[in-house]
Amino acid sequence: MNKFLMTVAAVALSGIGGASAAWAQASANPNDMVKTAVETVVKGVKADAAAKTGDVNATARVVARDFLPYADFLRTTRYAVGPKVFDAATPEQQKKVFEAFQQLLVNTFALQLSQVRGNDIKFKFEPAKLTANSSDVVVGATVSGPGDNLSVAYRLAKTDKGWKIYDINMMGENVANAWLIQLYQPQFKARIAQGGIDSLIAYLQEKNERFGK
Numbered sequence: 001m002n003k004f005l006m007t008v009a010a011v012a013l014s015g016i017g018g019a020s021a022a023w024a025q026a027s028a029n030p031n032d033m034v035k036t037a038v039e040t041v042v043k044g045v046k047a048d049a050a051a052k053t054g055d056v057n058a059t060a061r062v063v064a065r066d067f068l069p070y071a072d073f074l075r076t077t078r079y080a081v082g083p084k085v086f087d088a089a090t091p092e093q094q095k096k097v098f099e100a101f102q103q104l105l106v107n108t109f110a111l112q113l114s115q116v117r118g119n120d121i122k123f124k125f126e127p128a129k130l131t132a133n134s135s136d137v138v139v140g141a142t143v144s145g146p147g148d149n150l151s152v153a154y155r156l157a158k159t160d161k162g163w164k165i166y167d168i169n170m171m172g173e174n175v176a177n178a179w180l181i182q183l184y185q186p187q188f189k190a191r192i193a194q195g196g197i198d199s200l201i202a203y204l205q206e207k208n209e210r211f212g213k
Contacts, residue, residue, distance in 0.1 A: 030163040031127040034139040037070035060110035072164035073102040080184040100204035107211040
């Protein structure tokens with residue numbers, strides 16, 4: 001997969017810190033929310049001395065700090081694992097698989113960001129078509145960089161805390177089978193078939209432990 005394309009995914013799907021005033025305002029509109037999310041993460045990486053040098057652990061901390069307020073990774077995890085399997089798990093298992101998968105995504109995105117840290121990336125957003133009853137929408141974006149021009153799509157759900165990103169299509173809205181949840185579902189299903197949800201948790205934790213080494 002194109003390295004620059006993965007970087008765009010990184011910008012759109014991560015984050016762990018408290019919601020900023022900008023996020024709180026943007027969350028009322030999915031189009032503004034995606035724009036704010038992208039710009040916040042890019043700015044955060046550029047402002048961090050270690051992340052600017054390509055330090056993947058530092059980049060992961062920036063990604064985590066600056067973006068979870070924009071994302072609903074619990075929804076992402078539940079759909080990727082499978083609602084029936086996830087709901088049947090114990091609360092402790094749900095917590096562990098959620099935290100491990102969230103960290104895996106943050107780490108993966110941070111790695112891609114660290115590899116293209118010097119690129120001059122520009123975004124042009126394609127607003128979602130909203131109605132008064134919209135609760136699940138897709139916001140598109142055209143991403144331009146040196147020698148590259150790509151389409152990306154972000155899927156958002158309306159929650160009691162505003163709009164949240166919970167899936168991303170790294171090939172653009174018109175490529176139906178490239179959504180992240182769809183890409184992870186078969187991997188998770190295979191792990192669960194081998195040893196239940198605990199096997200999936202161990203797999204995710206092992207991948208996270210190898211990050212940055």
